Amino acid sequence: MANLYTKSDKKINEExxxxxxxxxxxxxxxxxxxxxxxxxxxxxxxxxxRNPLPSxxxxxxxxxxxxxxxxxxxxxxxxxxxxKRFLGDNFSEETRKNFTEKYPEKIAIIxxxxxxxxxxxxxxxxxxxxxxxxxxxxxxxxxxxxxxTYRLPRTAIDNDVEFIKKLxxxxxxxxxxxxxxxxxxxxxxxxxxxxISVGLLESRTLNIEGVNLExxxxxxxxxxxxxxxxxxxxxxxxxxxxxxxxxMDCARTALRLKPDKVSVACLESRKEMPTTDFxxxxxxxxxxxxxxxVGPKRIIGKNGKVSGLETLKVKYVxxxxxxxxxAFYEGSESVIEADTIILAIGQASNLSxxxxxxxxxxxxxxxxxxxxxxxSTAVHGIYAGGDVxxxxxTMTECMxxxxxxxxxxxxxxxxxxxxxxxxxxxxxxxxxxxPKIALIKKEQKQDMPTMPSDKRLDNFEEVELGFSLxxxxxxxxxxMNCGAGAFVDDNLCVGCLTCVRICPFEVPKIKKGDxxxxxxxxxxxxxxxxxxxxxxxxxxxxxxEDRGKDSLExxxxxxxxxxxxxxxxxxxxxxxxxxxxxxxxxDNLLVFHFRRIGVLGxxxxxxxxxxxxxxxGAHGLLITACKDDECxxxxxxxxxxxxxxxxxxxxxxxxxxxxxxxxxxxxxxxxKEIIDIAFKMVEELRNSSx
Amino acid sequence: MKPALHNFQNKKRQxxxxxxxxxxxxxxxxxxxxxxxxxxxxxxxCVTICHTGGxxxxxxxxAQIRLAAKLEGRQVEVLEDSTLRxxxxxxxxxxxxxxxxxxxxxxxxxxxxxxxxxERFPRIRIFPGVNTTFMGGPTxxxxxxxxxxxxxxxILATTxxxxxxxxxxKSLMNGPCGGSQNGKCEVSQETPCVWxxxxxxxxxxxxxxxxxxxxxxxxxxxxxxxxxxxxxxxHLVMKK
Numbered sequence: 063m064a065n066l067y068t069k070s071d072k073k074i075n076e077e078x079x080x081x082x083x084x085x086x087x088x089x090x091x092x093x094x095x096x097x098x099x100x101x102x103x104x105x106x107x108x109x110x111x112r113n114p115l116p117s118x119x120x121x122x123x124x125x126x127x128x129x130x131x132x133x134x135x136x137x138x139x140x141x142x143x144x145x146k147r148f149l150g151d152n153f154s155e156e157t158r159k160n161f162t163e164k165y166p167e168k169i170a171i172i173x174x175x176x177x178x179x180x181x182x183x184x185x186x187x188x189x190x191x192x193x194x195x196x197x198x199x200x201x202x203x204x205x206x207x208x209x210x211t212y213r214l215p216r217t218a219i220d221n222d223v224e225f226i227k228k229l230x231x232x233x234x235x236x237x238x239x240x241x242x243x244x245x246x247x248x249x250x251x252x253x254x255x256x257x258i259s260v261g262l263l264e265s266r267t268l269n270i271e272g273v274n275l276e277x278x279x280x281x282x283x284x285x286x287x288x289x290x291x292x293x294x295x296x297x298x299x300x301x302x303x304x305x306x307x308x309x310m311d312c313a314r315t316a317l318r319l320k321p322d323k324v325s326v327a328c329l330e331s332r333k334e335m336p337t338t339d340f341x342x343x344x345x346x347x348x349x350x351x352x353x354x355x356v357g358p359k360r361i362i363g364k365n366g367k368v369s370g371l372e373t374l375k376v377k378y379v380x381x382x383x384x385x386x387x388x389a390f391y392e393g394s395e396s397v398i399e400a401d402t403i404i405l406a407i408g409q410a411s412n413l414s415x416x417x418x419x420x421x422x423x424x425x426x427x428x429x430x431x432x433x434x435x436x437x438s439t440a441v442h443g444i445y446a447g448g449d450v451x452x453x454x455x456t457m458t459e460c461m462x463x464x465x466x467x468x469x470x471x472x473x474x475x476x477x478x479x480x481x482x483x484x485x486x487x488x489x490x491x492x493x494x495x496x497p498k499i500a501l502i503k504k505e506q507k508q509d510m511p512t513m514p515s516d517k518r519l520d521n522f523e524e525v526e527l528g529f530s531l532x533x534x535x536x537x538x539x540x541x542m543n544c545g546a547g548a549f550v551d552d553n554l555c556v557g558c559l560t561c562v563r564i565c566p567f568e569v570p571k572i573k574k575g576d577x578x579x580x581x582x583x584x585x586x587x588x589x590x591x592x593x594x595x596x597x598x599x600x601x602x603x604x605x606x607e608d609r610g611k612d613s614l615e616x617x618x619x620x621x622x623x624x625x626x627x628x629x630x631x632x633x634x635x636x637x638x639x640x641x642x643x644x645x646x647x648x649d650n651l652l653v654f655h656f657r658r659i660g661v662l663g664x665x666x667x668x669x670x671x672x673x674x675x676x677x678x679g680a681h682g683l684l685i686t687a688c689k690d691d692e693c694x695x696x697x698x699x700x701x702x703x704x705x706x707x708x709x710x711x712x713x714x715x716x717x718x719x720x721x722x723x724x725x726x727x728x729x730x731x732x733x734k735e736i737i738d739i740a741f742k743m744v745e746e747l748r749n750s751s752x
Numbered sequence: 753m754k755p756a757l758h759n760f761q762n763k764k765r766q767x768x769x770x771x772x773x774x775x776x777x778x779x780x781x782x783x784x785x786x787x788x789x790x791x792x793x794x795x796x797x798c799v800t801i802c803h804t805g806g807x808x809x810x811x812x813x814x815a816q817i818r819l820a821a822k823l824e825g826r827q828v829e830v831l832e833d834s835t836l837r838x839x840x841x842x843x844x845x846x847x848x849x850x851x852x853x854x855x856x857x858x859x860x861x862x863x864x865x866x867x868x869x870x871e872r873f874p875r876i877r878i879f880p881g882v883n884t885t886f887m888g889g890p891t892x893x894x895x896x897x898x899x900x901x902x903x904x905x906x907i908l909a910t911t912x913x914x915x916x917x918x919x920x921x922k923s924l925m926n927g928p929c930g931g932s933q934n935g936k937c938e939v940s941q942e943t944p945c946v947w948x949x950x951x952x953x954x955x956x957x958x959x960x961x962x963x964x965x966x967x968x969x970x971x972x973x974x975x976x977x978x979x980x981x982x983x984x985x986x987h988l989v990m991k992k
Contacts, residue, residue: 712816
């Protein structure tokens, strides 16, 4: 997909599954690749280009990208969401200072949740003045009211929202549609379009005996009270009914209020539960008891207060047509004791603000009906999106609706046909062909550091602590750059078969009846073929990978570089275990005589680039490549050896002192070893007559 | 079944496989000494496939020339370009604009390409950057062997499809000679004795009896003894 870094996507015929899986089509692959290269600010910028709420999204997204990640075939998916969180937590970007609104129209957005914020963000970028009307005193919508702080600290929401405000979006708090403002008052104020993204504010309730007893709480209200006012009252024995993410949130929140016992009862079996495994595991890990496959029959009370839940065993939850239609075993009643019951079985909308707006159609389930392409309701100028349309959506699905609605509003107001090409259908890179899995090096997934479980329940502090820089880079370097690897230009390929013969992953092929090579999505981006192609017909699909060229030129743009003598350029492989402290220490020690160019695998570097470095004025070149067993691509050492030998021959043919071009197979991890080598080289060159 | 070639219809290029080896850089440096603006010109055909005359080689050679000049404190401007085939007037005509200000062109095409350039651009000095070596192909990645001597009178029909003219050190018509040892040629232990291979091949094809036939001396006048050779395809010749 085209973005700041991939620019033209003409070469990409099959797109990475992670990108296609994302409702907002976040450029997951490309930001992960930038992190892998240590280009963090650019990675943040890329995330922000698409995603208005990166810090929040990096924490609570259900990450369908990871489900589709092709690394699933080799061991485990890339921690795409955690990497985004790493960016959101540690990097930021200045907004354009002289931000001007291009268009006179004002847009009203109702609700500052993910959909509303996404719409405001994109409309502001398109050049409209937008005002968000939020009924709460703070922004974030369900992110703030519903998601507990141990999963999503409020600073993360605030940081993201601050950025959107800087773009020019205004937020008016404590303003409720239907009470403080009406559709008519908005029109009178001159708003040309209204986007309704009020979310689902009510908890669904059960139609069973005892739901009105004292001690029965509604999930959303419970979370809202804990998260905003902090005055929720629970008893000593809490039972949460429900098996989704909100139920897990209720249970984990209740645990932090220190009752004696927290249990969760749901209709679904462990496998059917509609939330991520990670959430369920953390809930159990923190001490909640999980009752699967039980259905509520009635709530039992004593003196008007809850004393327990009578349950039935579940026969099945979904019927043969896969519809939600639970059935129970008769006579299987049992009782789970509880003095507080929290209902977390789903949410419902409150559409009271639609009074007098009969033109806006509503489903039986209480969601607003919109045109699925334009997000326009049946009433001209009124749009809707997010949970109030989806019924139950994820954060990214809601943001996607906000973003799509923004474009649609722009098109309607300007009579334009703007299209976001990222939502265009593209085939996904297919799963890795089975024989190739064995050729790809297994790289262990990095764990998220978490707060020890004995410390968690005393507070509402964030449980997941976030990746360190080293961990983030290491994790990002596992990415296989699906769909953006090498590309053969048909017009240049001479069919020499070099790529076909040398690829360590056996990817390039000459298809039957064809005379030129074709490289499919299994390409691992090692770059060996790009260097060896005699016709220079192969390149990377995205300009993100420059194989050291730009970095080399940048070094010589420094006007003080001429004064450095000896000036040594160190080409090193970025793969061998990036360690920030060591890297920095190395850089500091070597800062005067050394300039370092990191490349993801030295197999990408052309011998002519080494010649170019000398031509530009380097006095020495030090190539530090990984040791054999460390190679991310398994086989590059051999190629680095051959090419450096070839370069050495050329240089000695030109009468160059052999000490000026050195190759060392050391682990970049071992900072000291590199420093010793480097100092020795500086000494050697200083003493020679260069 | 379609004939195999049918698969390649509409495809742009087919090649002879002329193999050329890079000239020693010292020789190239000597040839180009004194010239201030030089173009290194590659050829997108045979020499690209044998990795000595393609775009990649152009870049490498140009970098070497520049670096050599820098090391010696000389100024030289080096342009880089390539043609689809240097052995076609139409393709090299495109290069005119690029090389018009050059003092010299280093062509890393085969000898044919170099001469085409020299004929088309008589005012510019054209130098060869490769030694055109033989007609052959890669037997494995990076290893090229001679397979045809262009003798003008092909005898592969009687030798099991293996050419003794190009692959026997003595171009024997009735081999093997006494220098064939353990399947290798006495000239080099790296070189398989082609007559030994011909024997094995005819054995496989149950045609060993043909080895008994004494082949009379070959008429070499169709070959290199008689150059320049010329071929005319009458019906394609256009009236001037």
